[in-house]
Amino acid sequence: MLLLIVFVFVFAFLTLLLGKFVHSKFFKFISIVPFLLFLFFTSFIPLLKDGTKNIFYRTEWMPSIGVSLDFKLDGLSLLFSLMITGIGTLIYIYTSSYLRGHPYLNRFYTYLGLFMGAMLGLVLSDNIITLFIFWELTSVTSYFLIGFNNEDESARKSALWAFSITGLGGFFLLASLVVIGSITGETSIHEILSHSNSIQGHEAFGLILVFFLLGAFTKSAQFPFHFWLPGAMKAPTPVSAYLHSATMVKAGIYLLARFTPILNDGDLWSKSLLLVGGVTMVYGAFHCVFRKDLKGILAYSTISALGMLVFLLGIGTELAIYASSVFIVVHALYKASLFLITGAIDHAVHNRDITILSGFGEKMPILATAGFISALSCAGIPLTFGFIGKELIYESTLEGGVTYLAIGLTVIAVVTNIFLTCSGLLAGIKPFIGELPKKFSKVGKLELGIALPPFILAVLSLVFGVFPNWINQGIINSVTRSIYGDFINLDLKIWHGVTTALLLSGLTILLGVAVYFIVRQSHNSMRFIERFEVFAPQHMIEKLIEKIRVFAYRYTGLTQNSYLRIYLIVIVLFFIGLVGYKLFADVPLQVNTEDLSAFRSYELIVFIITVIAILFTISTSSRLTAIASIGVVGYCICLIFVFYGAPDLAMTQFAIDTLTVVLFVLVLFKLPSFLKLSNRRIQARDAIVSIAFGTLISLITLQALVSPADKEISRFYAENAYTLAKGKNVVNVILVDFRGFDTLIETMVLSIAALGVFSLLKYNTKDEESSE
Amino acid sequence: MKKVQNSETRHLDSTILRTATNYLLPLIIMFSIFVLLRGHYLSGGGFVGGLIASIAFVLHSYAYSPKETLALFRFSPLRLIPTGLSLSILSALLPILLGLPIMTGVWFAEDVVVIGSVGSALFFDIGVYFVVIGVVLTILFTIAENV
Known part of the structure; x- marks a missing residue:
């Protein structure tokens, strides 16, 4: 049964590939697939018709948390499977004529196939977690189906409505399923059946029930969550026929029916x-x-x-x-x-x-x-x-x-x-x-x-x-x-x-x-009935959303007004507030001078150079000088790394610093000539913020030296770098082996950043071109 | 390598720099590979190696122009990112084929001359190397083009 559902999903993605090579009139032939599924399910009717037998299919998935791909075929799931595949077949045939020649017909069939797979998974699942996953999948795939005419704004909007309402219900459903699972200690539905008394007797039963019903009612478009359903009529008609006759909205009914023996008190x-x-x-x-x-x-x-x-x-x-x-x-x-x-x-x-x-x-x-x-x-x-x-x-x-x-x-x-x-x-x-x-x-x-x-x-x-x-x-x-x-x-x-x-x-x-x-x-009767919509929650939710938008607009305008200096100040102030509070409130401040190593003359020289470079940076009126000075600061830090035996860090810092300066210089040429925008007051404010920040960081560093660090981990790395990972450079072994996952994810972050810069700037240019 | 001179040219127009760059570019790239390969035993690694290699290209783009540097590539440096990522991920997934947990270091039994022992970690590092070059050059060239 697992294979069957996987097959439906794979089949759905395969239809996507058909698009460019197959003429749309041949699409009706893929209706044979849901039809075969329908025949397959029909073959179970004689087996299940006296209702005494259920057929189980089990596959372990995540046994440690009780999630398994268990499927059960009984009368209820068979009926739904038959409707899903049977009506699905007719919808497949119908669509091939209804949307003939549509440029995205292949996508439509893909969405339809994915939705069918999700529905089948939902009605066949015997595990509450798997059930929930398929439940959410039906919401997601129906979003694509309802919003299929994605050039139409109202279609996108109704798709979003349907998705938000059913998705919201999904959260509640998950909550109640998790509680049911933790009360009974079971995740399989037929096991939970035998625990129905302990669920109904539990003190949280009211809450479980409310959450559960919220999930089912949102899906089944029950009052007051009904309003997404008329909106979903923006979808192509085959979708409406499929979603609203036998599948999507009936999923809520299925859920109620399935849990009737468990929750009906x-x-x-x-x-x-x-x-x-x-x-x-x-x-x-x-x-x-x-x-x-x-x-x-x-x-x-x-x-x-x-x-x-x-x-x-x-x-x-x-x-x-x-x-x-x-x-x-x-x-x-x-x-x-x-x-x-x-x-x-x-x-x-x-x-x-x-x-x-x-x-x-x-x-x-x-x-x-x-x-x-x-x-x-x-x-x-x-x-x-x-x-x-x-x-x-x-x-x-x-x-x-x-x-x-x-x-x-x-x-x-x-x-x-x-x-x-x-x-x-x-x-x-x-x-x-x-x-x-x-x-x-x-x-x-x-x-x-x-x-x-x-x-x-x-x-x-x-x-x-x-x-x-x-x-x-x-x-x-x-x-x-x-x-x-x-x-x-x-x-x-x-x-x-x-x-x-x-x-x-x-x-x-x-x-x-x-x-x-x-x-x-008539038009009048429409208007008559629409007067009742004022009481509909859609109205209220729309208002709420508008309010949230206005709030977000104001809030963003206040803290993120696209001046870099304001961003920096907000970030730094927030950090100072949070960390400073924690530091002064909870940590006994003390400075341990004994363990500090003696001051060496060349360190003093580097220190003096750094200070001079910093002074240069903040006092110069030339951008190039400022950037070069910052570069000097960076190189000085490299030197400090070298003094204290961190060649890897030094190398990296050196390379990064070089690149940063280069990047600045690239941008610099295009900037207007240097303007003195800040007055004394702003300078004083900035000075206070930066001095406070620097002091705070120094204090933290000193505190970090005092508090006893756990050397266990670094010792483990140092000792095992060669024996376990065949490397002598511990830093690199940590990067590529012990903590390889971190590195992998960091490279992904880097890539995303690069793509972000790329797309932002490219998009911007295109925009300008089109406006010209 | 004649270039039209105008006020818009923003590279440092120096014959000495250009000539030097012609020799420095391959040297620095070789050095970056060296840094990459020695990473497992001595200071270095994919990240630093990648940064050094990108500096080589940045130098070139200073001596000539970003456009000409881009012409050194047959493909957009952007493509280095997915290449590197896939290499890293594949080398992380490789142990699964051998029935080991994901990201287990697997090594060839025999050492290779100069490089030393070759294993999945090395390929992982090479992936990082490519990603870093791709990221730096993409950001740099995009900014150079658009600002």
Whole structure:
């Protein structure tokens, strides 16, 4: 299984190489890869369908910290794997037509492949750390996908929003996973399962739960983190279809489902899930019917459906979990199909405005069929899979009998479904009926690559609706078992007889159709609904970000105003403050004069030369003199190194000094003639700062001599330089062998510095050229 | 080696310096290699060696001009940086192939004449040498060109 995921990643990078050599029309042939993966996962259905068996794959990775590449295949992960690869295949086919001739098609496929790999890794991981890594990878790769039209500023912005929100959630998730890991001492999910009591009994359980839910809710676009999802509609439509029907946002649902047996304590868990899921589903449903952008409608109805799933998991009964497993599939099928249909229309006429689009049924018969079926499934008309899903939802909300809670749950489920029904009709049927506007009359036939994928999905909605037992026996039972824990055997039926649920279904459809005819989407309705966005956290976060930016601007202006002297003064003052405080507060100051070696006459001479050179530097009015004097100071320091037996240091210092002076001279020629900018006051300030700094450094040096240094390390190096590293020059042996890693990283730092200088200056010149 | 004289010429225009440089350049570079190779036994090493070699080129660019010094290279000195880095990293990774931990010093059994024993540490140092030359020359030439 590890090999499989590695293969997906490698495959993704390989598609990048295809770009320059393969014509974009051949890209559809690489859809065979996700299809083969899909077949591979299909082959597990017979093995796993009774839900008693899980298949484990183990690979050690970092055993010392309990991170291993363990993968587990059970009903839940199999269902997700099938959706990821199955819908993935259709998206691959669809994209090859949708983005034909796009110059960066290969990149798109790479991002898509990487995302698919990350998703597969996420749903298959059995280790919480690995799970988290793949979780973050899905955020990162989806960032590339959402921001694929990277020349569009709003696309970049929404990609960043999606990334920041899901990334933020990722931090919380990590925190809670780490705590779970430290409480149980296990990192493998199936081991943690047996410790669920100790987690739920732990005093930090509330915190774990909150952090965990924050992670899952941000990913699944739950209120109040939902706002990244409509923004993510800036992505090319295949991306929206893939991310928002079956993968990215369902990752949060997957996580909740996976951890239900571990974290469901029957109280806090259900309450928070019910609350957040309930608010989200009503909020999203209410919003979607007032939009006029097709993708906007679908985005909000996705939010609503995700809320519904969270809500069902929150109810947490056997039946509710069963209903959620069914609804995951129902939603994936019809939502992917509707997204692809939207994309097809957009591709054909470059318009997504629901108030304009109509009458495409004749021109696009296959697409229209797909749209009808998907809309019916979304609305929950009998004989579609959506009907079965909806019946189950009502049955699970009604399960509690005639209590306030049960009635309340049922009411919000009905309200949500009414609006969802309407949204389905809007997206799936409205564009195809009525009269074709004149300006679209020249629309040609759709390519098969675009029309077929939504059609296949729609047909599946129908097939599962008519023969629900196929999918029930195949996988839904096994999924429910993975989430619920106990063995259950429920049956999907097309006809339950005349029950309350059926009546509610009928009511939903009726009212949904009524809403469809009453609410007219227009500019006004958009404005009406957008008024509610003021309460959305996006607004507040945007304000906060603006404030931070202003603060950073002011702060930078104060401390880093691009005068070198100010930078230096800030750095030096800060250092003096910090180190000086520590030195005078904590260290008993004393000077040990005994161990100092006697003053030798040539040292005195070097010292005098140094002082003279320094005086020259600060008093001269010629830059060249100043620089030459600094060079003299440097060379004097070299001499001191030589006197005290550090030839390596001396050599290096000598070379560096020479180069520094040379560098200065190079720049010097271009500078304007010397100006006396500083007045007495500034000079006095500088003098005080530098004298304070010099004094401080001298004091530190003297203190360093007093405090007993640990000679152990240097002795080790000196003794072992030859025996271990075959070198006689200890300094060099330390550099290239004992502390070779340091040297390696230092050379990297040097290289980065050089690249920095190079790119800064080159960039600058280019800029000037273009402005000229 | 005729050069157009104008007020913009900023090198030290001296025939003596130029002639001397022609001989000094190879000498200093040889010296830098010497310093590099002796590093394991006596004072020296890749870092100092690299600095000395770059000083040789700097001297040349003073005697002539940065452009002419750049012409001595068939490729941009910038490329020395990745070359050196890869050499260092490869020599650090080499022990892995032999089943030893990363950065373990591995040595040839036989000593090589003049250089002494040759091992991964030497290649590591040569990598540092290249990086230093690349870095110094890149910074120098970029500044010389753009300021």
